[in-house]
Amino acid sequence: MVKIFLGPAGIPLSTRGKGSIEGVKRVKELGLNAMEVEFVQGVKMSVDTAKELGGVAQELGVRLSVHAPYFINLCSSDQEKVMASQKRILDTAERASAMGADAIAIHVGFYGDYTPEQCYSLVKDSLLVVRDKMKENSIDSVKLGVETMAKETAFGTLDEVISISKEVPGVIPYIDWAHTFARQGGNIDYDEILDRLTRELGLTHINSHFESLQVRKGKYVDVHEPISKNAPPFEPLAKALLKRDISITLICESPKLEEDALIMKGVLESLGYKLG
Template sequence: MVKIYLGPAGVPHSAKKKSTIDGVKTVKELGLNAMEVEFVQGVKMSKETAEEVGRVAKELGVRLSVHAPYFINLCSEEDEKVQASKKRILDTADRAESMGADAIAIHIAFYGKMKPEECYGKIKSELGEVVDSARSNGIKNVKFGVETMAKETAFGSLDEVISISKEIKGVIPYIDWAHTFGRLGGKIDYEEIINRLVKELNLIHINSHFESLIFKNGKYIDEHIPIDNNTPPFEPLARELVKRKDISISLICESPELERDALKMKKVLEDLGYKFE
């Protein structure tokens, strides 16, 4: 049966202290088994702290992933911004490696004035350099997750993230189910997407986010809201997961309700017969 790692994006609201280590401990106390460490406002954690976070997470059986800073754009017209973006990705990967996280999530680029295919070529070149630099600097295990994006101005359609993952070893799709749902105009076929990831990339583990998006002026806006809104619905994904034997998955709840919604997701999975260890 599929192995599911489920938890919040960041320190749970119910944690008494707001440190990452206390967040990991609270995740375990809640009966969850994953947490995404949020570096979205910058990589401010020391390597020593990252190592300690990793020790605690390993001891408690909590799987870690990391979200890179939002201030990344490998298709910027300004080379200074591209170089700063590459450094942020590398710094994120370095701390992720120190804490034993398996992957980092990256909002990789906006098209800007480039055509999508031009931006693709730029990302292939720049991200390829980042991965090569990471490997030569001892970052051996972390995968570089290019996140699917809801905004049509951003690099991150499902086809784009699958394609770039084929081209650069060590790069994977980081599937945000709601972003993908929004990018596809408010529809999603979970089975089809998982089959593509397995068949085209030979993935055995999927890193992903789950939340709901706001529908406004006839389109889905990348503003995260609680999963009760069913944009997209979670239960069809849960049903697809519990019947699979070919993958494991990290489901990181990016709803503003964090652990509340993660626990709702857990109950849906358990009601369908999945047993969390």
């Protein structure tokens, strides 16, 4: 039977207090059971605060994941930028480990001056370096999630993230369903993707984002919209999940955060699934 962890990307907009701890409490109040901690503008949380946050989340039954900073490019031709990117991933992983988060979402880089094949090699080398440093620091419970990306200039096709997950231990795909939908020209086959993740990688838990994207000149672009836009539609994904014996985290990256997460919850309930 499927097990679904659903919640917002960051602190719910309706949270009365400040900070991620209050955010997790609000997630629980809303009847949701997951939250992605956002380090997108930098890793500013202390390890001690991360530990405290993890304790509260565990007590309330809220599953945590983390989003690494946007300022990461493992395909940069500037080695200093690559090393700084590796450090940001490592710093994120350290906090993720302290709070008991299972995975971090990473925008790993842009092709830039390189071919996709050259960029793939650079990303692989950097992730191996980060994994070695994580091992040295006894960070062994956190998966590095290479996110699927919407922009054609970015590393992150479905094939790329699956392939690199096969090659680097501790690396998984972090599936952004809308990004994949856009990258595939406004098409997505949820069953096919879920089958690939379980068959090719043997995943028993999938980490993912869900939102809708804006259309400009007939093309889907990486501007997040409320899920009511149906780009891509959520209900077919819900139906595909409910046919499977799998665990998944669905993080709502819509601008409406918890409002849309609750709509997603309502869709699941209408199909007979009760969020635990």
